[in-house]
Amino acid sequence: MKIGEHELKLIKRVDLPWWNAMIISIISVIVALILFSLVFVHSGVNPLTGFKEIFQFAFLNRNGLPLTINRSIFIFLCTCAFIIPYRAGLWNIGMAGQLYAGALGAFGVMYLFGAKGDPNLYIAPGIGIPLMMIGAMFAGGAIGGIAGFLRGRFNVNEIVTTMMLNSIGFWFISYMVKEGGPFMNPVGRSESFDLPLSVRAPLVFGTPFTIIVALLLAILLYWVFAKTRIGYKIKSYGLNPLAAKYSGINPQVIPVLVFVLGGMIAGLAAYHYFGAMPGVFKIARNYAEFGDLSFYGIICGLIAQGNPLAAIPVSLLFGGLTNGGRFAQGKLQMGFGVDYALLGVMMITMVVLQFFYRYKIVWIKPEKEISDVGIIR
């Protein structure tokens, strides 16, 4: 394309420096937000007012900020659950199923302690809380491991498997907490029994202690990917499974490993929301909503491009956007699903801008030609 003297050209990238990748990600977020403002226009709301409401509630409001942080921890953990398989070139869209399993695992531990129907039961928190987390990670990892094993051993498409496992998990958790299921709350309707008071998670500056777990996890994962042999193996499997095989990496083990790890972290996300959130402490009736929310992990993972440290600010942004979106939707009387619409718009923008991972636009300024008068060419 030519604009005046200059020429606009698409050139195939040879490499993608990290700051370029970051710029692409930031641009895609901005483009998505601009597109998203159409939703406000559609509802007859000035987009600037809309965004102001969203950001004010999400990041500046005394009630909104803790909600944002809690959501962000959840989204961050889901992002990690997506990132680890993504590094190996595999798609984990089964965070929802792993989440449901994790919730059941955590509450299963308490069920074994006999906590159902006895909120005053004393369990030493130093034992009960770690056990719940282990239960959640074990169950989530097991469900994730199924998809990984089938992929590694039989080459079954992991997208289909994880999605099927989402549905299986959804109906299984429904069975467990509804209509007289084993975990049903003896007094409530369609939700699990309450956690005993003694094992409700301690708060750190008003947020569940899982925030520390999440931050440590980010650093740990970054280190694993950047410095360790296993991180390198995962990466090389992701780039070319066949080449990885010939260089001595077991192609059956890597998928299992990444999916078990991803599932464990998704299980941890379940523990965070259902076991450690102030005011919840049970498998709340709207568990399916958190299954939907876990899909933000896909988008955040793509925006962060598989980098666990970059995932922190991205999760914070999306935690804020979904939380503030809910609030704005109520305050400005917009239709339900504003946060879902954002999810969709964000994702598709991200896809389009993937193009720029491989190509770049350059301006070519033509050099002034020396006018060679008198010489006939």
Next chain:
Amino acid sequence: MWELFVRSLDASIVLAIAALGELIGQRSGVLNVGIEGVMLFGATFGFIVAQTTGDYTTGFIAAIAIGAIIGLMHGVFSITLGVDQVVSGMGIWILGFGLTTYIGNPYTGPLGMARIDRIGGLSPFFYLALALIFLTWFVLNKTSLGLKIRSVGENPEVAEVSGVSVNRIRYLCVIVSGMLMGLAGGVYGLSYNPVWNYNFLMGWGFIALALVFFSMWNPFIMFGGAVLFGALWQLALSPEFILPGVMSRYLWRMVPFVITIVVLVLMSTRWFRTHWGAAKPEALGVPYKKEG
């Protein structure tokens, strides 16, 4: 019992049409894992248009049209821009999931129109699906266009050299494929389950994707699979027909998904592959860039 059979066939039709769309796309080498999204678009737009105009035909046209648009979009991303096809498909799924939730929400609830008349006791879409499946088989296997499509899916470089425009064929296929997926969504939202609710497809698109892998890219095997799955689905919805009182109804709902996984595993074993021969299009999922 007849009623159960008809209902299960209704379910099969939706899956069969959607999977047929995916099959055509895959035969040309373009994988679309976002069937669920296209179907959600088709179902939602079909539903809204039919309810607003009070006319089924317009609703179905809307469903097919939006399907074609989304198919074209997938084509632009994956053929022209060369974006990873899985990434693009996932994008389409989540776009469909997110946008239809917002757009369709004011229409939550039943369609409120007279049900579509049955022909010979069966849904008219049954005959349509059969015709489409036969037509697809015929075009793919007996015409020169079909040969072009298959060659583009197997080896685009060779096809290009022998004078076939790879991109044109692929665009044609993804658009037709999107139209069929949109139609399948329309059949779901207007005939099978005419009660709009957000994400009311509940993973059917992914089941259709599994069906294509199951079918070994043969439309007739795919239809057989769809019929079996439809029966399974309907039984899981009303287990009292066969095994009254065994297991909670929630647990029954898990069964079709478990069986899908089990079947896919069986299909993927080396034993099965060597016995039946897998016909997976060689260039499936690989972006093609014309040289020069």
